[in-house]
Amino acid sequence: MTTLVTSPEHLTTVAADESLQPAINQIIEEMIAALPDPKTLSAEARRGIIARYSSVLEGNFIYWMTATLIATQSEDAKPILLENLHEEVRDSHPHMLRKFYMAAHAVPTAEDALAVDEDLMNVRLFLGRLSAVQSLLTMGFFEGYIQKFMPYLAKLAADQGSTEMEYTDVHGVCDIAHTAGLFQALASEMAVNPLGPGKDIFEGVHMLRALLEHIVYSDAK
Numbered sequence: 001m002t003t004l005v006t007s008p009e010h011l012t013t014v015a016a017d018e019s020l021q022p023a024i025n026q027i028i029e030e031m032i033a034a035l036p037d038p039k040t041l042s043a044e045a046r047r048g049i050i051a052r053y054s055s056v057l058e059g060n061f062i063y064w065m066t067a068t069l070i071a072t073q074s075e076d077a078k079p080i081l082l083e084n085l086h087e088e089v090r091d092s093h094p095h096m097l098r099k100f101y102m103a104a105h106a107v108p109t110a111e112d113a114l115a116v117d118e119d120l121m122n123v124r125l126f127l128g129r130l131s132a133v134q135s136l137l138t139m140g141f142f143e144g145y146i147q148k149f150m151p152y153l154a155k156l157a158a159d160q161g162s163t164e165m166e167y168t169d170v171h172g173v174c175d176i177a178h179t180a181g182l183f184q185a186l187a188s189e190m191a192v193n194p195l196g197p198g199k200d201i202f203e204g205v206h207m208l209r210a211l212l213e214h215i216v217y218s219d220a221k
């Protein structure tokens with residue numbers, strides 16, 4: 001969900017765990033492939049997905065990236081996260097998202113917020129543990145998913161009659177350096193502040209996946 005400015009040359013300086021990014025990519029591909037065909041969705045179903053997505057993202061993305069920055073110890077990783085946050089704030093991505101959901105007539109209701117409340121709480125509390133490696137992998141997954149989800153979200157909004165697509169245009173730009181930047185930060189952190197024994201590096205990824213799936217499949221809960 002960012003537009004990191006990170007040179008590709010820099011990204012090759014530290015080798016990440018080579019199994020992590022393919023595993024995350026596979027999860028994202030599974031999730032995107034399973035999305036319901038927009039043609040089968042009612043107007044209310046479309047509105048609900050946009051509203052629940054907005055309810056989660058508008059107030060939490062910057063907060064969660066900030067939590068990840070606070071947890072991170074690697075001096076090489078911090079500038080990557082700071083650049084991410086800089087762009088979020090400078091370009092006011094929450095405002096961009098607000099314009100997007102208002103134009104799609106999908107302002108989140110209390111019911112929309114409550115539909116994802118438990119999963120949202122789980123992710124919040126998880127990131128509050130400030131476990132850097134787990135948080136960085138979770139945010140790398142988040143970035144990658146959002147980028148792949150954007151064409152689908154844009155299609156839902158278009159079917160709602162909206163033409164306001166700045167948010168999805170900005171976040172759907174498939175610049176490989178963005179996700180690579182977070183995996184570079186992860187590799188740097190793993191080198192100086194590795195995850196303790198017995199901990200599941202995918203713990204936050206699984207929690208966030210549950211939240212992202214309930215955004216789409218709220219009625220199936």
Ligand SMILES: [Fe+2]
Pocket residue numbers: 001002088093171
């Ligand atoms: Fe963003």
